[in-house]
Structure formats: structure tokens, C-alpha cells
Amino acid sequence: MDTAVNHKGSAALLWVSVGGVYVVENHHHVLSAWAQFRAQADRAPRLITLDHHTDTSPAFRTYCKTSKTSADTLLAAIDFRDLRSIEAAIDKLDRDEHVVAALRSDILAAAFVVAQNAMDTGRDVFLQHRIACREIRDDQWDQVLESAVLDKAIAGFEAVLGDSLFDRPYILDIDLDYFKTFASIAPKDAATIRRLAAHASLITVATEPSFVKHCAVDRGLDSEYLLAKLQALLA
Numbered sequence: 001m002d003t004a005v006n007h008k009g010s011a012a013l014l015w016v017s018v019g020g021v022y023v024v025e026n027h028h029h030v031l032s033a034w035a036q037f038r039a040q041a042d043r044a045p046r047l048i049t050l051d052h053h054t055d056t057s058p059a060f061r062t063y064c065k066t067s068k069t070s071a072d073t074l075l076a077a078i079d080f081r082d083l084r085s086i087e088a089a090i091d092k093l094d095r096d097e098h099v100v101a102a103l104r105s106d107i108l109a110a111a112f113v114v115a116q117n118a119m120d121t122g123r124d125v126f127l128q129h130r131i132a133c134r135e136i137r138d139d140q141w142d143q144v145l146e147s148a149v150l151d152k153a154i155a156g157f158e159a160v161l162g163d164s165l166f167d168r169p170y171i172l173d174i175d176l177d178y179f180k181t182f183a184s185i186a187p188k189d190a191a192t193i194r195r196l197a198a199h200a201s202l203i204t205v206a207t208e209p210s211f212v213k214h215c216a217v218d219r220g221l222d223s224e225y226l227l228a229k230l231q232a233l234l235a
Helices: 027-039 073-078 085-092 098-104 123-129 137-141 148-161 191-199 209-215 221-235
Strands: 001-007 011-016 020-024 046-051 110-113 133-134 172-175 200-204
Touching: 001 098, 020 027, 020 098, 020 221, 027 085, 027 098, 027 172, 027 200, 046 098, 098 110, 098 133, 110 148, 123 133, 123 148, 137 148, 148 191, 172 191, 191 221, 209 221
Parallel strands: 020 200, 046 110, 046 172, 110 133, 172 200
Antiparallel strands: 001 011, 011 020
16 A cells, blocks of 8 residues: 655555545545646546535635634635645635535535435535435445445436436545444445446545544444455455
């Protein structure tokens, strides 16, 4: 396994399949990898993200509570061609604000979210916000990577989109707090998640160790175990 350097200068794990896999601890730090990909692309990619949370809070919501700077001003300062502007944005973003920040700054074209705390959303929400969500129910904790669950979510996204989800480049993003049980990272049918990974232009993973422990149902589940299992699954 090779190493790369993230925007804070600390070691970030990286392994390469069809696309690169960029691993960070705090989820909003993936904005750096997304921006670097966007800077080399002709147009903004879509995002497919698997998470416990939807991470679709307004950009800079937390920072602006104690700052006189407006969110619009901060968003206007983001330039995906300028790493310094991305670093400045990351410093002011909270963990759940990076998706909207990326959408509002032309880093992403649209976001498709599969999450436990999501509600299924329709075409009206997608047309307004360029975000579509699909819920993982409590009785599906062990099945979050099963092909039947992901295929249903993809079909729902395509119904909202009115087109194939795969007709343009996309980033596959996974927050490890998406996994609540040991069974959840060991799907019986992994064909769809492997297909999603194989065709992704970039894969980003957030380890979020404290949230993994907080959200876990099975005692002893942690981000190190999940990352190793995910790496093996997508290899």
C-alpha cells in the first residue's frame, strides 16, 4: 500500500484500483481530492456517497454562526484549480457541509446519497438542490453493501434523474460509519459495490473513528477493521 499526503500534510492511506482511493479521517477533508479531480476534468462529476449521515447541511453553516462573513462570500472564494482556496474552505467547513460546498462551487454536478438517517427524496428536491437521497432502514444494517439494497437505491436515483446514473464520471465516496455491524462489511453479494468501485473515476473514504464507534451496533467494531475489510473487498 502506498502513501500520499493530504492537505494537512499528514499521511493519508492510498491504494489504487481502477481509480485512486483517497482516505482521510475527517469526512470534509475529501474536498481536497474532489477538487483535484475536478481540476483535471472537462466537467464536474457526480457523487455517489454511502454514509450514516446525509452530510448535506448548508456549507459554512457552523462557521458563519460566529463569523461576519457570509456563506455566499466563502463559496465564491472556492476555486477547484487553487489548492490554497480549497484548504481555506476545509478549515472553515464542518464534517457535514462538504457536499453542498462542492455542489455550489462546481466541484460536483450532483450528489446521490445512501444513508441511514436519510429520507427518500423525489425529483422536486433534485431539481432544486441537485441532491437525491435514499434511506437505509434499521432492519437493513447487515445488508448495506448487498447488491439488492444498492441496486434498489440506484434505480431510485435513476428514476429521479431520468437517466442512467453512469452516463458521466462519478466519485464513489464511503464514510465508514455507514457500517454498523461486522456483517455489514461482508456482503454475500458484492457485485454492485464492486461494479460501483470499478467504474468510479475516484474513490474517497472517510474513516471517522469516533463516529464509527458511536454508530456501531456490534461491540468492538472500529474504523481500522472496517478500512482493512473494505480495502480487501474493493481490491
